[in-house]
Amino acid sequence: MPQGECALYTQSLNQADTATPVRPVDYPEQSARFQARIDADDRIEANDWMPEGYRKTLVRQISQHAHSEIVGMLPEGNWITRAPSLRRKATLLAKVQDEAGHGLYLYAAAETLGRSREELFDDLLAGRARYSSIFNYPTLTWADMGAVGWLVDGAAIMNQIPLCRCSYGPYARAMIRVCKEESFHQRQGYEIMLTLCRGTPEQKAMAQDALDRWYWPCLMMFGPPDGDSLHSDQSTAWKIKRFSNDELRQKFVDATVPQAQYLGLTLPDPDLRFDPADGGHWRYGAIDWEEFRQVLSGNGPCNRERLAARRKAHEEGAWVREAAAAYAARQAVHKQAA
Ligand SMILES: [Fe+2]
Ligand SMILES: [Fe+2]
Secondary structure (H helix, E strand, O other): OOOOOOOOOOOOOOOHHHOOOOOOOOOHHHHHHHHHHHHOOOOEOOOOOOOHHHHHHHHHHHHHHHHHHHHOHHHHHOOHHHOOOHHHHHHHHHHHHHHHHHHHHHHHHHHOOOOOHHHHHHHHHOOOOOOOHHHHOOOOOOHHHHHHHHHHHHHHHHHHOHHHHOOEHHHHHHHHHHHHHHHHHHHHHHHHHHHHHOOOHHHHHHHHHHHHHHHHHHHHOOOOOHHHOOOHHHHHHOOOOOOOHHHHHHHHHHHHHHHHHHHOOOOOOOOOEEEOHHHOEEEOOOOOHHHHHHHHHHHOOOHHHHHHHHHHHHHHOHHHHHHHHHHHHHHHHHHHHO
16 A cells, blocks of 8 residues: 555554654664553653654654644534524534544644654645545535434544544643543534434435445544554554454444434445454444555545645635744743842
8 A cells, every 4th residue: 555545544554654764773672662561551751762663653643633633623613604594503612613623633742752843844834744535525515414423523533532642742632622522522513413313304315315425434533444454563562553444343343333223314335244254243334445555645525625625724724823923022022120
């Protein structure tokens, strides 16, 4: 798989260049001590010694996660001005603002590993960095706000809860708050779906159409199947990754099926069936990995639009950054004079 073929916010670990060897030959004692701390479930902090591969993997993962949060504001930001009521508008606005906050915590966590927010942001705007494939799909109707909250934020929770126990302290701590907010996002999305499903036949059809369009891309968010995943062993040994892509995807399907049944909606998978083996699981049909590859390689429905929107916002916000820097410089002079 080419570099950057990540999928879910943080499933960026199947890349050859992120799995830089620990170099135990160069630092045998530090490496052994580091791994012993990880094995003892100790948290690694910013000033602690760490292998370069660990640092690089985390910078890549956390920055991709941060980029996903702020690009993820765009599909929903699209509906703030057209929300059907003041209550819906206020809730959606709060949700989109939460995503900006998630981006901020995560850029700050990445900065503790030695890369500045400006550098990371430049990588995104120049097209050198990746973000979650899901945000390259359009939000066509109001029901998409329901489907995105329910399924996209729901998938994000599946992936992010184990990250609250990630071995890197600043990332794990950021995830605790992020997960609480994601849980609100998921509920608000599900509640939109429920309202539509209890409404007119046209509203219910709109909810079904949104589910039909978002379901498969959400399953793709968990990344390539385990058979195609390389190098996740190292991330597992470092206790960054705790579940495989397929394990998380299965958990998500198992959670989603009864939720869809409660709504009275049909998941768009004719091969979906209940398998009583192994505690009972809902087995899903074949995923179109060609679509996934196309979206990741820049050919999704909205790839160009998303980056163009981020670049425009960055340029239009230049005066704010300049004013903040000028103010900070003046405050520093006053402080010195005092
Ligand atoms: Fe988020
Ligand atoms: Fe969210």
